[in-house]
Amino acid sequence: MNQTVKTNYPALYTLIVVFFFWGFIAAGNNIFIPFCKDYFHLDQFQSQLIDFAFYTAYYVGALILFALSNLKGKDLVTYWGYKRSIVFGLLFSTIGAVAMILAVEANVYYGMLIGLFTVALGFSLQQTAANPFAILLGDEKTGASRVNLGGGINSLGTTIGPLVVAFALFGTTAAVNNDQIKLLSLDKVILLYICVGLLFVGAAALFFFSKKLPNGKSAEPIEKAPKALNVLLVMTLLLGLSFAPIFNSYRSKSAFRIEHLEKQKLTKQQIGKLNSSEAAVYKTKEKQVDSEIKSLKKPLDANRFKWLTVALAVVLLGIFTAYFSAKRNATGWGAMKYPQLVLGMLAIFTYVGVEVAIGSNLGELLKTSEFGGLSSSEVAPYISMYWGSMMIGRWAGAVSAFKLSKNKQLFLTIVLPLIAFAIILTANTLATYNMTHFYMFVVCVIIQIALIILTKNSPSKTLFAFSLFGIIAMLVGLNTTGNIAIYAFLCGGLACSIMWPAIYNLSLMGLGKYTAQGSAFLIMMILGGGIIPPIQGKVADIIGVHASYFVSLLCFVYLLIFALVVVKILRKQNIDLN
Numbered sequence: 001m002n003q004t005v006k007t008n009y010p011a012l013y014t015l016i017v018v019f020f021f022w023g024f025i026a027a028g029n030n031i032f033i034p035f036c037k038d039y040f041h042l043d044q045f046q047s048q049l050i051d052f053a054f055y056t057a058y059y060v061g062a063l064i065l066f067a068l069s070n071l072k073g074k075d076l077v078t079y080w081g082y083k084r085s086i087v088f089g090l091l092f093s094t095i096g097a098v099a100m101i102l103a104v105e106a107n108v109y110y111g112m113l114i115g116l117f118t119v120a121l122g123f124s125l126q127q128t129a130a131n132p133f134a135i136l137l138g139d140e141k142t143g144a145s146r147v148n149l150g151g152g153i154n155s156l157g158t159t160i161g162p163l164v165v166a167f168a169l170f171g172t173t174a175a176v177n178n179d180q181i182k183l184l185s186l187d188k189v190i191l192l193y194i195c196v197g198l199l200f201v202g203a204a205a206l207f208f209f210s211k212k213l214p215n216g217k218s219a220e221p222i223e224k225a226p227k228a229l230n231v232l233l234v235m236t237l238l239l240g241l242s243f244a245p246i247f248n249s250y251r252s253k254s255a256f257r258i259e260h261l262e263k264q265k266l267t268k269q270q271i272g273k274l275n276s277s278e279a280a281v282y283k284t285k286e287k288q289v290d291s292e293i294k295s296l297k298k299p300l301d302a303n304r305f306k307w308l309t310v311a312l313a314v315v316l317l318g319i320f321t322a323y324f325s326a327k328r329n330a331t332g333w334g335a336m337k338y339p340q341l342v343l344g345m346l347a348i349f350t351y352v353g354v355e356v357a358i359g360s361n362l363g364e365l366l367k368t369s370e371f372g373g374l375s376s377s378e379v380a381p382y383i384s385m386y387w388g389s390m391m392i393g394r395w396a397g398a399v400s401a402f403k404l405s406k407n408k409q410l411f412l413t414i415v416l417p418l419i420a421f422a423i424i425l426t427a428n429t430l431a432t433y434n435m436t437h438f439y440m441f442v443v444c445v446i447i448q449i450a451l452i453i454l455t456k457n458s459p460s461k462t463l464f465a466f467s468l469f470g471i472i473a474m475l476v477g478l479n480t481t482g483n484i485a486i487y488a489f490l491c492g493g494l495a496c497s498i499m500w501p502a503i504y505n506l507s508l509m510g511l512g513k514y515t516a517q518g519s520a521f522l523i524m525m526i527l528g529g530g531i532i533p534p535i536q537g538k539v540a541d542i543i544g545v546h547a548s549y550f551v552s553l554l555c556f557v558y559l560l561i562f563a564l565v566v567v568k569i570l571r572k573q574n575i576d577l578n
Contacts, residue, residue, distance in 0.1 A: 006138065008137045008138060010210065011137050011207075011210065012134070012137050012138075014203060014206050014207060014210075015086075015130060015133065015134055015137070015150065016150055016153045017199075017203050018086065018090070018126055018130055018203060019130065019150040019151070019153045019154040019157070020153050020154065020156065020157040021093075021123070021157065021196075021199070021200070021203075022123055022126075022127065022154055022157065023153075023154040023155060023156065023157025023158035023161060023387070024157035024158070024160060024161040024164070025054075025116075025119060025120075025123075025157075025161065025196070035376050036050065036109060036112075037364070037376075038376050040109045041259070041262055041263075042109070046250070049113055049534065050112075050113065050116060050360075051356050051360050051529055051530060051533040051534070052113075052530040052531070052533070052534050053113040053114070053116045053117040053120070053530070054116050054117065054119075054120045054529070054530070055120070055352065055356065055526055055527060055528070055529030055530035055533075056117070056527060056530035056531075057116075057117045057118070057119075057120030057121045057123070057124060057530075058120060058123065058124045058127070058523065058524070058526035058527065058529070058530075059236075059524050059525075059526065059527035059530065060121065060124075060236075061120070061121045061123075061124025061125055061128075062124055062128065062520055062523045062524040062526075063232055063233075063236060063524055065077065065124075065125070065128065065520065066229065066232070066517075066520050066521075066524070067229060067232075067233070069520075070224055070225060070226070070229050073221050073224060074221060075516060077125070077128050077129050078217060079217065080217070081215035081217040082129045082130075082133035082136060082215070083133070083207055083208075083215050084208075084215070085125055085126075085128070085129035086125075086126050086129050086130060086133065086204075086207055087204045087207045087208050088122075088125055089122040089123065089124070089125035089126035089129065090122060090126065090200045090201075090203050090204035090207070091122070091200070091201075091204050092118065092121055092122030092125065093118070093119045093120075093121075093122030093123060093126070093200050094122075094197050094200040094201050094204070095118055095122075096115050096116065096117070096118030096119030096120070096121070096122060097115070097119060097193045097194075097196050097197030097200060098115075098197060099111070099114055099115035099118050100112060100115030100116065100119065100193045101115075101190050101193050101194060101197070102115075103115050104186045104189050104190050104193070105186075105190060107186065115193075122200075124523070124526075127523065128520065128523055130150065134150055151394050151398065152391065152394055152395055152398055154394075155387070155388070155390045155391030155394050155395070155420075155497075156391060158387035158388070158390055158391065160384075160427065161387070164192070165192070166377060166380035167188075167431070168188045168189055168191070168192040223334050223335075223513060223514060223517060224332075224334065225332065225333055225334025225335065225336065225517065226332050227322075227325070227326075227331075227332035227333045227334075227336075228322060228332075228333050228334050228335070228336045228521070231318050231321055231322050231336075232318070232524070234318070235314055235315065235317075235318035238314040238318075239311055239314050239315070242307050242308075242310045242311035242314055243307065243311060245303070245307045246304045246307045246308065249300055249303060249304055252300070254296045254299070254300055255300065257292075257296055258293055258296050258297065258300075261289050261292060261293050262293070264289060265286065265289065266282065297541075301538065301541055301542050302542075304538055305538050305539070305542060308531075308534060308535045308538050309535075311531055311535075312531060312532075312535060315346075315349060315527070315531065316346070319342055319345055319346050319349075320342075322336045322342050323336075323339060323342040323343070326338075326339075326342070327339070334514060334517050335511055335514035335515075335517040335518035335521060336521065338510065338511055338514070338518070339569050340506060340507055340509060340510070340566050340569050340570060340573075341507050341508065341511060341514075341518045341521065341522075343507075343562055343565060343566060343569075344503055344504075344506060344507025344508075344522065344562070344566070345507070345521055345522060345524075345525045346525070346558070346562070347503045347507065347558070347559055347562040348500075348503055348504075348507070348522050348525040348526065348528065349525040349527060349528035349531075349532075350528055350532070350555040350558045350559060351496065351499050351500065351503055351528070351555070351559060352525070352526050352527075352528040352529040352532075353528030353529055353531065353532025353533065353555055354470070354492070354496065354532065354552045354555035354556060354559075355390075355492075355493075355496040355529070356528075356529040356532070356533050357532050357533040357535075357536045357551060357552055357555075358386065358489060358492040358493070358496075358549070358552050359383060359386045359387060359493070360533045360536075360537070361533070361536055361537065361540060361545055361548060361549070362379065362382060362383060362386060362489060363376065363379040363382075363383065364540065364545045365489070365545045365546060365549075366378075366379050366382055366486075367379075368544075368545065368546065370481040370482065370485075370546065371481065371482070371485070371486060371546075380428075380431075380433070381428040381431075381433040381435060381438070382486070382490070384424060384427070384428055385424055385428075385438055385441070385490055385493075386489075386490050386492070386493045387493065388420070388421075388423075388424035388493075389490060389491075389492075389493030389494045389497060390493055390496065390497045391420050391423075391424070391497075392417045392420040392421055392424075392445055392448065392494065392497065393417070393448060393452075393493075393494055393496075393497020393498045394497055394498060395416040395417060395419070395420045396412075396413050396416055396417045396448070396449060396452050396498070397452065397497070397498035397501070399412045399413050399416065410453070413449065413452055413453060414449055414453075417445055417448065417449050418442070418445065421441075421442060421445050425438060425439075437483060440483075440487070441487055441490065444487060444490070444491050444494060445494070447469070447494075448469075448494045448497075451465045451466065451469060452498070458577070459501070459502040459503075459505040459506050459577070460502075460506060460563060460566070460567050460577055462498060462499075462502045463499060463502040463503060463506065463559065463562070463563040464560065464563040464564065466495045466496075466497075466498065466499055466502075467495070467499075467556050467557075467559040467560035467563055468560060469491070469494070469495045470491075470492055470495035470496070470552075470556035470559070471553065471556045471557060471560060473488045473489070473491035473492055473494075473495060474488070474489075474492065474549055474550075474552050474553035474556060475553065476488040477489045477492075477549055478546070478547070478549055478550060478553065481546075485546075489549065492552060495556070499559065503522075503559075503562075504519075504522060506562075506563075506566045506570070507522060507566075508522075509570055509575050509577075510570065510573050510575045532551065532555065535551060536548045536549070536551040536552065539551055
């Protein structure tokens, strides 16, 4: 007689804390970006380096793990055990929190980037181990429900993160203007990361000292993929060479001249203290300064955009080299010999990229006069609503993981997203933000609920429907202004909310013994969150932040193409899509 495996709830609750951290820190970055832009006098691309540092770390961490595993012929995560891997990841993130504290104390922006990079390196290891570990903590048949529970808590972190980080930065939930931001103290940020660091250590201690936690070890040899490793290493080298000229351009004579000219500008408060004749003289001087800055920026922007495009081309070239080479000769490519995986890697790249790019540029969009002319401190509820949209969709998407009758599933699919929406409104209202202008967003939530019901939990139908939803949302946002456009761009969060499991499932179908390796390759492509947002940021510097959302539109277009193409690929392999 088969015995039912009991769920290890103490371990599961600890693991859920790790899921919360990922969402909390990642979504909090969207408040850091507009804040850092004002505080450190950055352009939109420089401010987007926060996302670049954070999401590139996922790629670097997964690549290092894959390279070492390929060298040893063992999967290092299962060799160490899921338990110890998560402990190592948490301790690595603690080092990042310490680095962040030191950088904030020294008031050094690039030091903060290094701190965030190190935090995310730890997250990379945690994320590689956490999903299979969640399945190991109980009956395999209910493993999906535990993973979905983690995803729901992750989304709760993305909702709370922007509010807590905004309070830590601005010390208040009331609006702070951009001139006041430049004079703010960063003491509360230091306190925030001390608390985060202590929580990392506490979670690591719980995992390490718990005797009830399974180790999750396995010494099973893995399938080596030397050709895949070579492509990834070459791609990494070329990406480094592509970004080097961009970083160096910020140390050029033109860049230093722009920085010098920017410092000559007075704040609104300072201008208000000038008499009429002084103000007239300053206005003339300001026009001359702006004209010189514009002439200096034009060639710099063109050069930076060129190299950003090269970086994107490197990723595309690497992926399609693997795709066509593996078609000719599958030996040595490991999981990359499967076209659904290779195209799925690009889908994950664009999915994470568009998810992050929409949220990261939203703060700058809301500062423009067409979108309300908000200050950095006023954008927090909008960022919270965007990332909260992820929670709305994921709560609905998690319903199917539980054994319920069709009527109960339908009821919860309708009710849970509305509850999640109410939680977002309540959390922001308690933070004293006026949320009345978000009430009509419920119409967009209802559209999402209808799409979830219509797609019937089919990954191919889900990806197709929500990619199309994203395309329509971006087109509406690009062609309108005000609340309609804001709602449209926020719908990008609703569109992205349940794409990850759909892409993941379609990419790994039929991989058999290569599934674990394929999963590692997909985790690497979280790199999209480090490349696409800076590209949109640089496009914003050139043509304006509103028009820059055509980059997000193109990402949704590829996801739609993948949804159509992958179905044909899988059918050719006689794989049942259900």
